Structure formats: structure tokens, C-alpha cells
Amino acid sequence: xxxxxxxVDGYLKLVRLPVDAATKLLPGxxxxxxxxxxxxxxxxxxxxxxxxxxxxxxxxxxxxxxxRETAADQREKALDLKQQAAQxxxxxxxxxxxxxxxxxxxxxxxxxxxxxxxxxxKAANDKAKAKADEAAEKRxxxxxxEQLKREEQALAEKDxxxxxxxxxxxxxxxxxxxxxxxxxx
Numbered sequence: 001x002x003x004x005x006x007x008v009d010g011y012l013k014l015v016r017l018p019v020d021a022a023t024k025l026l027p028g029x030x031x032x033x034x035x036x037x038x039x040x041x042x043x044x045x046x047x048x049x050x051x052x053x054x055x056x057x058x059x060x061x062x063x064x065x066x067x068r069e070t071a072a073d074q075r076e077k078a079l080d081l082k083q084q085a086a087q088x089x090x091x092x093x094x095x096x097x098x099x100x101x102x103x104x105x106x107x108x109x110x111x112x113x114x115x116x117x118x119x120x121x122k123a124a125n126d127k128a129k130a131k132a133d134e135a136a137e138k139r140x141x142x143x144x145x146e147q148l149k150r151e152e153q154a155l156a157e158k159d160x161x162x163x164x165x166x167x168x169x170x171x172x173x174x175x176x177x178x179x180x181x182x183x184x185x
Contacts, residue, residue: 005061008052012045031082039079042072 019041028034046068053061 002058002060004056005058005064008049008058008061009064012048016041016045031079031086035075035079039072039075042068042075046072 020038023034023037023041026032026034026037046065049061049068050065053059053065
């Protein structure tokens with residue numbers, strides 16, 4: 001490294017001290033405004049080194065400038081990749097939240113449908129039970145009515161039998177009285 005190269009290097013480092021201190025006050029660590037400002041300062045540094053190297057004909061200074069420019073390009077690519085990765089991660093998280101919300105909604109819908117189906121089944125079962133109870137009640141009433149008809153018929157037959165017995169008794173009594181009247185006459 002030549003004496004002139006060392007002098008330029010020292011001067012640029014001295015000039016950069018307050019600028020580097022100011023960039024450290026910016027928010028971000030490896031990305032964001034701090035990284036963007038540091039990248040801009042590094043590019044200016046590389047451009048100034050390259051310009052001075054060309055003017056004074058110092059190939060070492062020009063190679064140093066080219067290395068610094070390449071490093072700045074690589075850091076810029078890295079920053080872009082980090083930003084892309086952050087964006088992809090943000091979008092992935094957003095999709096995950098949306099999918100989770102959709103899953104929650106589908107679950108709620110299934111649960112609501114299940115409750116509705118259960119309520120419909122219960123209503124159908126209640127209706128069927130009520131119908132069965134009504135049919136059983138009708139059969140019981142019909143059986144009771146049939147029993148009452150049989151009892152009524154039995155009572156009617158018994159009443160007829162009693163009437164016939166009374167009539168037979170009356171006729172017997174009349175016949176006995178007529179016979180007694182004939183015997184006594």
C-alpha cells in the first residue's frame with residue numbers, strides 16, 4: 001500500500017466517523033433505515049476511492065474501491081433478500097391467519113348445522129312419539145268402547161232374560177190363578 005493510498009484511506013475513515021456515528025442512531029439492526037444509510041455511505045466511499053484512485057493512478061486504491069463496490073452490491077442483494085423473506089413471511093402469516101379464520105368459520109358452520117340437524121331429529125322423534133302415543137290412545141279408546149259395547153250387550157241380554165223370566169213368572173202366576181179359579185168353580 002502506497003503512502004498516498006494510506007493517506008486517502010485515513011482521510012476517508014476520518015470523514016466517515018461522524019457519518020457512521022449518525023447512521024448508528026437510525027432505527028434498525030442489519031435492515032431498515034440504518035442498513036440503507038450505511039449502504040449508501042459505503043457506496044459513496046467506494047466511489048470516492050475509485051475516483052481518487054483513477055485521478056492519481058493508484059491501482060491498489062482502485063482495486064480497494066472495486067472490492068468495496070462489490071461488497072456493497074452483495075449487502076444490497078442481501079438486504080433485498082431479507083426484505084423479500086420478510087414479505088414472504090408476512091404474507092405466509094397472513095394466509096395462515098386467514099386459513100385459521102376460515103377453519104374456525106367452517107367449524108362453527110358445521111356445529112350450527114349439527115345443532116340444527118339434532119334439533120330436527122329431536123322434533124321428528126317428538127312428532128313420531130306423539131303420533132305413536134295418539135295411535136295407542138286411539139287403540140285404547142277403541143278397545144274400551146268395544147268393551148263397553150260388549151258390557152252393554154251383556155246387560156241388554158241380561159235385561160231381556162230378566163224380562164222374559166218376569167213374564168214367565170207372571171204367566172205362571174196367571175195360569176195358577178186361572179187354574180185355581182177353575183178348580184174352585
